[in-house]
Amino acid sequence: MKLGIIGLSGSGKTTVFEALTREFAGPGAKAETRIGTIHVPDARIDVLSRMYQPEKTIYAQVEYLLPGKAEQKKPGSADDALMRAVRDTDALIHVVRNFASYGTEPADPENDFLLLDQELMQMDASVVEKRLERMETESKKGREIDTKENDQLIKCRDALQQETPLRRFPELAESRLLRGYGLMSAKPVMVLFNNADEDESLPELDETVAQETCMVIRGKLEHELARMTQEEAAELLEEFNISASATDRVIRASYDILGLISFFTVGEDEVRAWTIKRGTDAAAAAGQIHSDIRKGFIRAEIISYKAYIAAGSMAAAKKNATLRLEGKTYQVQDGDIINFRFNV
Ligand SMILES: Nc1nc2c(ncn2[C@@H]2O[C@H](COP(=O)(O)OP(=O)(O)OP(=O)(O)O)[C@@H](O)[C@H]2O)c(=O)[nH]1
Numbered sequence: 001m002k003l004g005i006i007g008l009s010g011s012g013k014t015t016v017f018e019a020l021t022r023e024f025a026g027p028g029a030k031a032e033t034r035i036g037t038i039h040v041p042d043a044r045i046d047v048l049s050r051m052y053q054p055e056k057t058i059y060a061q062v063e064y065l066l067p068g069k070a071e072q073k074k075p076g077s078a079d080d081a082l083m084r085a086v087r088d089t090d091a092l093i094h095v096v097r098n099f100a101s102y103g104t105e106p107a108d109p110e111n112d113f114l115l116l117d118q119e120l121m122q123m124d125a126s127v128v129e130k131r132l133e134r135m136e137t138e139s140k141k142g143r144e145i146d147t148k149e150n151d152q153l154i155k156c157r158d159a160l161q162q163e164t165p166l167r168r169f170p171e172l173a174e175s176r177l178l179r180g181y182g183l184m185s186a187k188p189v190m191v192l193f194n195n196a197d198e199d200e201s202l203p204e205l206d207e208t209v210a211q212e213t214c215m216v217i218r219g220k221l222e223h224e225l226a227r228m229t230q231e232e233a234a235e236l237l238e239e240f241n242i243s244a245s246a247t248d249r250v251i252r253a254s255y256d257i258l259g260l261i262s263f264f265t266v267g268e269d270e271v272r273a274w275t276i277k278r279g280t281d282a283a284a285a286a287g288q289i290h291s292d293i294r295k296g297f298i299r300a301e302i303i304s305y306k307a308y309i310a311a312g313s314m315a316a317a318k319k320n321a322t323l324r325l326e327g328k329t330y331q332v333q334d335g336d337i338i339n340f341r342f343n344v
């Protein structure tokens, strides 16, 4: 799963990308598209790993993509290079400047967000319009067109004309028929306000913006923290009276906007988080591990992380019956610890 980092020029995209991924580029590397793969921090995995002392501990992962210079959106320009760059991403992190910087206007975060968000909608509108025109031509020639797709495209056009991003309409945002178009405003988004070092609060937002998933990061501070040794970082955190770096929180939230949850498998060889879409059933979750486990699925032994910790051990959980047996259609919940029983 991949998240694309977008934002107006100078908003702090590179700073945030590097703080989140801890991949620091020297000068010159700036022009290229960068991808960073990172672990999703999960305190539950930490605890399970301490209990089992396994040979391997495996966390869930997400990828961040920072478009190269040439692909970033220039305000007011109509080029669709940005769209091509983030086409294959599953969600967007929209970085918004909320710090004063020398030589630029004072921060106007709400306006900046809306400006680029509207440009995303214009990009979508142009894609949708072109496609509708083509379909009309086809249909005039007597060729058959996909009427359902046509229908959905018209709904997109209507929404975009009202300046409503497509992500507000689950039917359109999740449509298989539209997936190939890489529509920008259909992607889930996290608005990441990039604050000055001294400021930890969200800017005041009106309703339209407040309904987005909004978070704050102090990009420059987090960037410094990410480069430090643990001792140095602890000192800086104390100086700014912060309990922990915000990057973990932001990374977890990126996982959430993707609609992803984790289930766990545990053992002395491996403690592992597996990533699935919310709503996945036990059979599909088994298939994530191995197609044979799905094919030979008998039952899933399941206990929630919380119940497991409360019970203290698998044996105790079996005794007090918090360990349950579930079938193929059981909807896996975030934090389920699962042992699949299967035939090969
Ligand atoms: N005070 C302050 N400065 C920041 C913060 N984040 C970034 N900056 C500064 O703002 C400038 C732009 O940051 P970048 O991360 O390069 O922004 P960008 O969005 O990648 O910029 P372009 O790639 O040029 O579009 C740099 O000088 C950063 O040091 C922040 O949270 N606080």
Ligand SMILES: [Mg+2]
Pocket: 013, 014, 015
């Ligand atoms: Mg940059």
